Amino acid sequence: MISVEKLKILTESAKYDVSCSSSGSSRKNTRAGIGNAAIEGICHSFTQDGRCISLLKILLSNFCCYNCEFCVNRTSNDIPRARATPDEICELTMSFYKRNLIEGLFLSSAIDASPDKTMENLYETVYKLRKVYRFNGYIHLKGIPSADKKLILKAGELADRMSFNLELPTEKSLTLLAPQKSKEGILSPMKTMSDEYKNAKKLNFSGFLPAGQTTQMIVGASPETDGHIVRLTQGLYKNFSLKRVYFSSFVQTNPNSKLLPASTVGLLREHRLYQADWLLRFYGFSAEEIVDENENLSVEYDPKCGWALKHPELFPVEVNSAPPEMLVRIPGIGFKSAYKIVAARKYGALDFEALIKMRVVMKRAINFITCKGKFLGTDNPFALKKLLSCAQDGQLTSQLSLFSDTQTSLEVLTGQL
Amino acid sequence: MIIFTFDGTTNGFLTCVFESYYKKILPDQIVFPGVQYSLVDEIVEIPTDDRKAERVLLCIKKARTPFVFRDLKLSFKSGEENKFTVAFNYVKQVIDNKDIDVSTDFANRAVLDFSDCLRRTFNEVHRFKGFIRFSQTANGFFYAHYSPDNDITELLLPHFKARYKNQAFAIHDVKRNVLALYDGKQSKIIYADDAAITVYFSEEEKTFRDLWKTYYDSVNIPERKNRKQMIGHMPRKYWKDLPEKYQ
Numbered sequence: 242m243i244s245v246e247k248l249k250i251l252t253e254s255a256k257y258d259v260s261c262s263s264s265g266s267s268r269k270n271t272r273a274g275i276g277n278a279a280i281e282g283i284c285h286s287f288t289q290d291g292r293c294i295s296l297l298k299i300l301l302s303n304f305c306c307y308n309c310e311f312c313v314n315r316t317s318n319d320i321p322r323a324r325a326t327p328d329e330i331c332e333l334t335m336s337f338y339k340r341n342l343i344e345g346l347f348l349s350s351a352i353d354a355s356p357d358k359t360m361e362n363l364y365e366t367v368y369k370l371r372k373v374y375r376f377n378g379y380i381h382l383k384g385i386p387s388a389d390k391k392l393i394l395k396a397g398e399l400a401d402r403m404s405f406n407l408e409l410p411t412e413k414s415l416t417l418l419a420p421q422k423s424k425e426g427i428l429s430p431m432k433t434m435s436d437e438y439k440n441a442k443k444l445n446f447s448g449f450l451p452a453g454q455t456t457q458m459i460v461g462a463s464p465e466t467d468g469h470i471v472r473l474t475q476g477l478y479k480n481f482s483l484k485r486v487y488f489s490s491f492v493q494t495n496p497n498s499k500l501l502p503a504s505t506v507g508l509l510r511e512h513r514l515y516q517a518d519w520l521l522r523f524y525g526f527s528a529e530e531i532v533d534e535n536e537n538l539s540v541e542y543d544p545k546c547g548w549a550l551k552h553p554e555l556f557p558v559e560v561n562s563a564p565p566e567m568l569v570r571i572p573g574i575g576f577k578s579a580y581k582i583v584a585a586r587k588y589g590a591l592d593f594e595a596l597i598k599m600r601v602v603m604k605r606a607i608n609f610i611t612c613k614g615k616f617l618g619t620d621n622p623f624a625l626k627k628l629l630s631c632a633q634d635g636q637l638t639s640q641l642s643l644f645s646d647t648q649t650s651l652e653v654l655t656g657q658l
Numbered sequence: 659m660i661i662f663t664f665d666g667t668t669n670g671f672l673t674c675v676f677e678s679y680y681k682k683i684l685p686d687q688i689v690f691p692g693v694q695y696s697l698v699d700e701i702v703e704i705p706t707d708d709r710k711a712e713r714v715l716l717c718i719k720k721a722r723t724p725f726v727f728r729d730l731k732l733s734f735k736s737g738e739e740n741k742f743t744v745a746f747n748y749v750k751q752v753i754d755n756k757d758i759d760v761s762t763d764f765a766n767r768a769v770l771d772f773s774d775c776l777r778r779t780f781n782e783v784h785r786f787k788g789f790i791r792f793s794q795t796a797n798g799f800f801y802a803h804y805s806p807d808n809d810i811t812e813l814l815l816p817h818f819k820a821r822y823k824n825q826a827f828a829i830h831d832v833k834r835n836v837l838a839l840y841d842g843k844q845s846k847i848i849y850a851d852d853a854a855i856t857v858y859f860s861e862e863e864k865t866f867r868d869l870w871k872t873y874y875d876s877v878n879i880p881e882r883k884n885r886k887q888m889i890g891h892m893p894r895k896y897w898k899d900l901p902e903k904y905q
Contacts, residue, residue, distance in 0.1 A: 242865065245872045252876035270823050277821050284891065285788040286902055288878035291887025295788075298877060336866050337873075339800065339825060340792045341818075378821075584762035595765040 242336070243329040250323040254303035254314055255349060258457065259487045263295040263344035263379045265452030266401040276338060276345070276378035278401055278451075283344050296347035296381060297337055301325055301362055305351035309408070309419040310498045311462050311491065314351045318495075324353065327366035331374050338378055345379030345401070346370065352385065356426075360388035360396070367399045379452075387426035390433055397434055402452035402484070405431050407477075410470050414463035417500055431456070435481040453484035460511060461491035462501055467510070468534040471517050475528040478521065485522075488514045513538040520544055523576070524569050541630045546572045549609060550626060556609045557616055561590045572629070573605035593617060605629060659686040659695075664704045664742075666690045668731065671742060672711035674704045675749055688742040718749065721756040729776060736779050737807040748772035779808045786810065787817050789896055792827060793867075796858040799826035799841075804899045805833040812838065812847050819845055830855065867901050874902040 264282030284293035302324040305314045313320065334346045348366060350359050363382060370376045382400040384393055397403060405427050409415045412424040434454055441449035456477065460470065474486045490511040493504055517538060520526035524545070531544050539547045549556060549572050558567055560582055568579040578601040585591060585599060592612045597603060608618030608625055619625050662677070662685040664670035674688055683702065695701060718726045726749065733745045747768035751760050763769045792800035800822070811831045815838045818827060822840075829838040835850040897903035 243869070245868060248869060248872050249876045252873055256877045256879060270820060273824065275822060275825065279787070279817075281784075283784070283788045286874065286900065287888045287892040288874065289885060289888055290879045290882040291884035291891070292879075292882075293891065294874070294877060297873070333869065337870065339794075339822070340866065340870070341788075341790050341802070342870055581764045585764040588758075588760075588763040588765065591765055598767065599764045599770065 243325060243333050247323045247325060247329075248299075248333070250321050251300045251303060251325055252298065254320075254351070255298045255300045255347075257313065257489070258298065258347070258349065258383075259489050260381070260404065260455055260457065260485070261293055261295045261298060261347065262455075262485070263381075265484060266379060267447075268377055268379070268401060268451060270377050271375065274375035274377045275335070276376055278377075278379045279344070285341070285343055295344045296379065297334055297343045297345070298347040299325070299330065299333075299349075301327075301330065301348060301350040301366060302353040302359075303351045304353045306354065307352045307419070307421045309422070310495055310500050311418055311459060313494060315495070327362070327369050330366050331370045331376075334370060334378075335374055335376065338376070343378075345376075345381070347381040347383075349383035350385070352421075356385045356388040357392070360385040360392050364392055364396050364399075367396060371399050381452075384430055384434070386422055386430065388430070390430065393430050393433065394437060397437060397450045398448060400450060402455060403434060403450055404455040404457065405434075407456045407458045409463050410458055410460075410465040410473055411463065414465065418462060431481050431483075435483075438482060454481065455483060455485040455487060457487040457489060459491050460488045460514060466535055467514060467517070467537040468528075468532045470514060471521070471528045471532055471538075472534065474514075474518060475521055486518060488518075509540060510538075513540070513544065517544045520548075525566050526570075543572075543631070545570070546605065546629050550622075550629070553622065557611045557618070558609060559611045559614065560596070561586050561613060571606055571609045573602050573609075578602070659699045660702065661685060661695055661699050662688045662702050662704050663691045663693075664688070665706050667706060668734065669708050669711035670704065670706040671730070671734075671745070672714040673707050674742075675714045675746065675753075676707070676710040677702075677704050678746075678750075679753075680710075685746070686743075687740070688746045689739075690742070693739070714749075717753055717756075721752050722759045723752045723755075723761050724759065725761075726752050729772075732779060733772065733775055735809045735813065736775050737809065738775060738778075741775060744768075744771045744775050779810065779813075782806055782808050783810050783813045785896075786814055789892070789900060790814070790818070790829060791899060791901055793863050793901075794860045796860050798860075799828065801828045801830065801857045801859075802899075803830045803832050805895075806831060807895075809834060809836065811836045814838065815840070815845055815847070828857075871902055 262282055263278070264280065266278040267280040268278040270277045282295060284295050286294040288294060303314050304322050304324060305316050308315045308317055330348065337343045338345070348363060350363055353359050363385070367380055367382055370380070380400045381402045381404070382396055384403045384405040386405060407427060408419055408422065415422060415424055431454065434450065438450055438453060477483045477486055488511050490508050491502065493501060495501060517531050520531055521528065530548060532538050538544055542550065558571055560568070565579055565583050568574055568582060569576060581599050582591065582601065585595065590613050596612065608628065619628065660683060662674045664674050678685060685702070715727065730745055730749065733741055751766065751768045760766065760769055764773070786804060786806060790802045790804060792802045795801050811829055814829060818829065819840055824842050826841045837848045837850055839846055839848060
């Protein structure tokens, strides 16, 4: 069994990867096997930082021959290093899984020797886990950029999800901050996987990456605008059929670097990008509706509020007749509320009292809706802006200060790739 | 207030519904015997009558609202004190509006309360799919103790059976002394009442506890401390059964 010390080193090097989701796969158990995947994902614990533990997130090795400016595992960084064997990882995964501590494994690695060698080690581990240990739980495998295509495709038949990290939003920034990586080396395997995924879907074959692909990029280490990032994200969903794009705000952990900004970015920007991401994925918005190409998302309003304020001609909306796709565009009304409204209004017209009874949050929504033609909000645009601003209720200050301490948010550093 | 008391069985509950219509009394509350009430309350004891229950069941099955009986039985798993009253109010809506499906009329208090009651039970089931903690016993099988708000052991069992097909386990609700047992082939639910249950853990178990605690502590980012969020997702009441939270 792996030693406590090794586990500590390899976990601490892995923890900055933001993804910990175990959803999207419904892999079944086998006759002599152990485990299955739950399509909705299951959280097994929560750490002091409020994040969920769903998977055993660990690196196979944190010895790295690359020297990416922003990464804790960069070769020039003086930190404890360790390497685990495939069996050590498999045994640990099995013993945690049998005790219901995890949904599965999130395995990654620093570039130990070469991309091909690293990918081979990752593949060997996952192969053993599936075939020798007969593990049918969830596996999220990090893909190594520029690694052999055949190897990556084979890995896709074993993992539930794979991710190649984009790292930075433009090629220019990537070349500058991660000189040993290339846009081609990241995008080309992503494309390979996405094509294979689409083929598998067409053939109704669920054995290839049932939970699809994701990626991650650092925000604030380079000069790109939110407008650019949101468009890039939309492109990734459309062209690479990604399941999720994760953002992680830049944190300064390499104070000697002349290429990185001097200070850490607060987490509000990351939060706003995630809000925009939800609008793209679930609410039917396009990037163009959310933010102009050369602009950043508003600090003061969430993106849906910002959009609604720009379109006074579309509001107020009558809740008793609006189509569901318009209901979810009302600030303050999400999917749950929209569902309840659509279901309940079949029985009779709803008034404000009914909405409150159904626990629809009225604070923002009241300024954008009518019930049976009645409007109870404010239609003075100036008063409305003030009312909706996050600064008004102190939310902004607390969100900004929560993470703006430099030392603190060691956020980004996708310890890995 | 008018209060119906009954024996707590499904047929007893259905008899309450029958008597309410038959006697033309609308009870304010329906409770288990033994619940405290005040002197001014009017208590009506309803003796269980299987034939009356059968007639109500038939009536429910004929109504347009689907899955009422299944949902009723689920609602009885709730740990909330007013569950029978909430269920009664819902059944009344179903019967009074037997030509329509009332199940999604969320502007109707009785429907909303009932659907919330079920949702809270399901939420707890989902949570415990994650928070159940097994430890290996000296006999080799895996044992977990937990203390849920609702009586959900039976609802959790299928999930773990599918997952640990070849692993014998026991899930023990220590609050109600209910156990789900699975031997790798068959499963059963046992109401152990007052019987004391003792298990001995295997010697290796400490190694795994230490590894898990190490993992739990190392994967945390101390600089991002956000206890409020942690407690929101994993309320304190569950901690006594989670090894990573033992002090």
